[in-house]
Amino acid sequence: MISDKNKKRVSKRVGQIEISATKEMPIVAAKVGGCVSLGQGIPSFATPKHITEAVCHALQGDAAIGKYSLQTGMPELRREIARTLKREQGIDRDPESEILVTVGGMEALVCAILTLVERGDEVLMPSPTYASHVEQVLLAEGVPVMVPLRTEDWGLDLEALDRAVTPRTRLVVICNPSNPTGAVFSDADMQALGELALRHNLIIISDETYDSIVFDIPRPRSLAADPRFREHVISVASFSKKYALTGWRVGWLSASADWMEQIMKVHDASAICAPTPAQVAALAALQGPSECAEAMRLELHKRRDLCCRRLDDLADFFSYVKPQGAFYVMPRYLFSNAPSKDVALQILHEARVITIPGCTFGAAGEGHLRFSFGGDEAEINEAFDRIEKWLKP
Ligand SMILES: Cc1ncc(COP(=O)(O)O)c(C=O)c1O
Structure with a gap:
């Protein structure tokens, strides 16, 4: 807890932002002990072997x-990203001036938000949405x-x-697919939405981040x-979820050269470059067999179905929209009128399951x-067993 004396020295910018509950709940859980997680969005898979081998080499x-x-x-990674964008999406981006590898x-x-947002500028975002967009x-x-x-x-209200x-x-x-x-x-x-953006400049x-996980x-x-x-x-993309590389910290941004020139200044002032070993991992991910990412997607599909089956068994307690992408589901709870933060903390302390309160993502x-279904089937089943026992003692 920051002292009153130091609090006055914290910039207004930082004073008003918060660490998202997605990261806070595991910290509370570590103190409680013995918890299983439907919390943070971490695919359970180990880094694919051909990627670790390329980095070791x-x-x-x-x-x-x-x-x-x-x-x-x-340069080789940027060229590979440009080829991937062209092959998968038909997008032409110049690897020299329109692609930036990021942490x-x-x-x-x-980088993009600091480049484009002036004090007092309004930024539209759907609610609920990824909490860090708001803090940024x-x-x-x-x-x-x-x-x-x-x-x-959970569709767009245009x-x-x-x-x-x-x-x-x-x-x-x-963010599409939506976290x-x-x-x-x-x-x-x-x-x-694109037309709306054109109309209003x-x-x-x-x-x-989740574009291939559908x-x-x-x-x-x-x-x-x-x-x-x-x-x-x-456009912002990530190697974290598709290739199970969350800990390697590598992603990318693509934009027209005009924007990139400015965005680069923020990247230079904050990170210099993405970690080189992580870039080697990213290159191996793009050049390696596509089957490994596909196998992980299929596994996530099974976990989505498992999660939905378990929620269907609890239809008196939760209603939900079946997710079509990413690896999250956001059920409404029907068993309490308490705020979501209280409910998530109660489930954490009493059932020992980490979930993320919905209020984190907007009103x-x-x-x-x-609930994240990034964890393996055993973890998902254990989490639901505990929630079920807690709801129906
Ligand atoms: C919507 C969304 N954007 C961005 C990120 C950040 O991903 P990365 O690990 O590539 O920094 C996440 C991580 O959970 C996310 O859910």
Whole structure:
């Protein structure tokens, strides 16, 4: 706890932001002890073998691996990212001037938001949404404007988004597939969002951290693939979830060269470059067999189905929208009127299960809990067994 004396010295920017409950709940759980987790979004898989082998090989034979890379990232990695964007999404980005390798998607988001948000600028985002987007906008002294999603399917409410635009609106930050709801916004709705951005001259930061993790439906089309929106979209991507590389801290950002020139200044001032060994891992991920990422996606699909079956068995206690992507589900709890933070803490202390209170993701998340099904089937089953026993003693 910070002393009153030091509190006065903390900048207003930092004083007003918070560590998200996603990271706080495991800290509380570590004190409680013996908990299982439906909390933080960490795929349980080990780093794929061909990736660790490539890094080990480079560590033994390549002196450059222990040094800074170019600030924009290893040229070979940027070229591979550009090829991947072209192959998978039909997006043309110049690897020299339009792709930046970052310290996870998180650094990419911070760099983009600090570059684009002026004090007092309004930033539209759906509610509920990824908590760190809100903190990042506050850090830039912007004003997050939360626009509730449709509750029946967690879809975009385009009319409400349009109504929320004011002369101070500069930016939309959107995450598709969505953390925390697991919803995948339709291509038609995303197109309409792109058109809204054009109409009002807004930039869209498109957080595509989970873009390849979808179930039963095609992967969403990035807005940057449409030439009309290309200049208006800054895309953020991550190796963390698709390749189970959360601890390696590597992601990327793609944007037109104009934006990139400015974003680079923030990247230079904050990180210099992404860790070189992690970039080697990322390159191996992109060049290696695609089957490993596909096998993990299929496994997550099974876990999604397991989670839904367990929730169906608790239909008197939870209602939910079936997730189509990412690895989250955000059920409404029907057994209590207490705030979600209290409910999540009660479940943590009494059932020893980590869940994330919905309020963390914006007011529209209140009354809900977020469950991650990144853990393996044994962990998911154990967590639901405990919750079930707690609900039906
Ligand atoms: C929506 C979203 N964006 C960005 C991130 C950050 O990912 P990374 O590990 O690439 O920094 C996360 C991590 O959970 C996320 O859920």
